[in-house]
Amino acid sequence: MKSRAFVSLTCLTLAVVLAGCEATTPPPEAKDQFETVRKAFDDYLSSDPAAATTAATVFDSLNDGDDTTTPYVISARSPEHYALGHVPGAVNIPWRTVANVGALDDLPTDQPIIVYCYTGHTGAVATAVINAMGHEAVNMKYGMCAWTRDADIRAASPFNEETSSDFPTVTDVPDEMTYDLPTMDVTDSTDDGEIVRAAAEAYLSGDESPIIAAEDLFDLLNDGDETNDPFIISVRAPEAYALGHIEGAINIPWKTIAQEANLKRIPTDRDIVVYCYTGHTGGLATTVLNVLGYNAKNMKFGMVAWTKDADIRATSAFDDAVDSNDFATEP
Template sequence: MPGKKKLLLSILALVLLVGLAFTFSGCGGGQEEGVVQSDTTENSTSENNTNTPAADGSETAKIIDATNAYLSSGKAPTISVEEVYEKAVKGGDQSYFLLSVRKPEHYAKGHIKGAINIPYQEIFKKENLAKIPKDKKVVVICYTGHTASQVTLLLNQLGYDAYAMKYGMMGWTSNKDVLAIEPFTKAADYEVDTAAVEAEANNELPAVNTGKSTTEDIILAQTEKYLTSGRAPTISVDEVYNTVIRGGDQGYVVLDIRKPEHYAKGHVKGAINVPFAEIAKEENLKKLPKDKKIVVICYTGHTASQATMFLNQLGYEAYAMKFGMMGWTSNKDIIGLEPFAKAPDYPTVAGSNP
């Protein structure tokens, strides 16, 4: 009897052990499966909507994701001077926040009433960003719209509701003392091409390694690196024509980010086409060599400047062609819009930063 009882106890113990093993195996498998399913869903969403390497958790992916979140929002990249004047200045709408990113000495000579001043090259500093509210429409103002557009991209990546004032102070006033630059007058009327240029997506993306962990810190570190590099934000149409087109310099790649239908009507010879809204897709970024200077071309220079900021954050060497195709040709069918004519000469106020 004692032997039988001992045998029964042994069998019972074995059954209990097997049961426990299955129980723990089931919990572990379920948790592991849950992680896998989560990653698969995230990959699927990213691949279907943005085609970015979001799930790899890399610093590059974090910049790409933040950019795609903005580009897929449907938000306009610019705001007209008329809206700023009628609503923010004349109408006194407190939901607008005016941010001038010009140099302090130019801001002091004349700026839009109510605008505060944070110079373009200092926008990445957290103490400056802390001055900008996230619950208002931020209107970014520069000289011609180019650096304001770069700042607009950065602010939207960080969760602000920002818009570049179209054509900057050039679109506001014709007073050259206030402008501090020569305004746009006419296009160079260089030749255009209609032959489509295809690029293979076989390039590696530049490596981003700031050592930061949050998306905001990574973006700010890369923006600081770019803005303190001494690199110009734009390249003139004359330089593009003389160096790249006429000179045949192979150290450049020309990227047209206009709509395909406008690209088809005429573009700078040799330019590839990647629409602005699709610039942050991985398969499109792989069309860009990381060892060449990238000339980004849009309609007026605004969206090209946003793309230029993004590409430099990723580690490319990119420049927006100043005034875009509007600066290259006067053919309205090719430009795809009405070119800049003149400023409405709205009022400005002088004085230092409040």
């Protein structure tokens, strides 16, 4: 009897000890989700990525007979426009779905990845997200407008010099302030990759356009209502910014947009407009900001849509006679 009582007491003591151990085991440490996503984008941008690649370069890579350089091509256009015609061999992953669970499961790790859209803008959105999620992708400059001259297949109008604006620019640098960083809570997961994916999906699942026309920005800045003026960021090089910029714009070169010090220069309670040269790097930078929790739009076609001054533009605008091709497509 004493033996049984001793065994029972021992078991009870062990159970209490184990229960105590379980009760004191600390839960997994919560991740700073904003910092996780910020670092993913900064790692991508600090790797010195290409701003974009040309349609001619993509065509050559697909047709040079060297399978080791053949890119994996993604059409980020809608399924309807993909069906009208696409780059031969391209798979269709609409840009708003690139962060959906499983959307990138079939992406190769041993091939270059090319993304294209209509004019280069939403292709930049998809490209930024794909890179933040651990792949290496490059956006095709000017999108399908550079691949084909078929207006039906393009399904969008390219930049037109005749309808571009000639709005004023300045060279003075505005005073700046320092702001708090956004906070983020998009998932219960502590996995870095899932946090980045969930943050991107949270942004992409919305329905706001990622772009704003130069004319619409000009109207906002000149309607006499300062309360709706957006905060403007030029993501061009400092030298290009110094040549002339939109009044009030601060300068954060696009490859540095995810650096913490630069993010602290951006308010979280105002609409933001980002612009670059032709819309491509502006699209990359805008995507970084939106996924991080800011409310940003990319100025369509960049500075070439704002001014006709070739020196201030600091790059050539899309010219259908020069920049477009008539490469084959497949349905």
